[in-house]
């Protein structure tokens with residue numbers, strides 16, 4: 577059990593957990609986790625995101641199926657859905673008589689914000705002794721949006737399964753610090769460093785991700801379709817001011 581202390585030792589011990597015990601996450605712990613996300617920095621402090629806390633087992637089952645049968649989503653007692661929420665921003669703008677239309681920069685900023693907020697929540701959860709695993713929702717964002725009733729202007733991006741761990745995985749390999757951090761200027765692509773991490777899986781991984789009909793192609797189609805459906809595809813077009 578964690579002592580709630582964050583972060584360096586928690587980060588050093590991090591390993592994604594994909595088997596969970598059934599114990600519920602008490603409200604007071606959930607609150608600490610959500611507060612961590614709430615305190616996260618945000619570009620312009622706009623905070624263009626929303627978290628849907630999914631405790632309901634049926635909904636977690638549906639989300640697990642929507643993201644390719646990931647059982648840990650159904651097994652963990654809590655699943656946090658982190659969504660870009662530009663509807664919140666256009667609603668705020670409309671209240672002041674402005675129109676805030678989706679743009680690429682606003683979308684990228686919101687995606688970065690979601691990444692940071694979710695990471696802070698993950699660290700808070702791990703510091704309380706919970707196991708967590710990120711789940712990519714961008715492969716079927718509209719499938720997940722339907723399950724949590726998220727309409728236009730929103731885009732589920734990543735989820736975080738949270739629960740008491742039923743396994744103790746060892747920290748997994750990472751690229752070397754030297755390949756990760758280049759001092760003062762970029763020193764060139766270090767494919768060797770990441771290949772070392774991928775190990776024997778490298779060929780299978782590239783075929784799965786980048787091969788014909790591979791994961792990224794499929795996920796990109798779903799993502800594009802979902803951006804259109806959620807009224808966010810405009811963000812991929814040149815903004816009107818650039819056209820004049």
Ligand SMILES: Cc1cc2nc3c(=O)[nH]c(=O)nc-3n(C[C@H](O)[C@H](O)[C@H](O)COP(=O)(O)O)c2cc1C
Pocket residue numbers: 590591592593594646709710711712713734747748
């Ligand atoms: C953006 C993002 C998406 C991820 N999506 C999934 C996922 O859909 N399913 C899963 O089991 N793990 C997922 N992961 C977890 C990664 O597979 C994991 O972090 C990585 O393999 C390194 O392992 P570690 O976290 O144990 O160090 C995701 C992680 C991130 C950051």
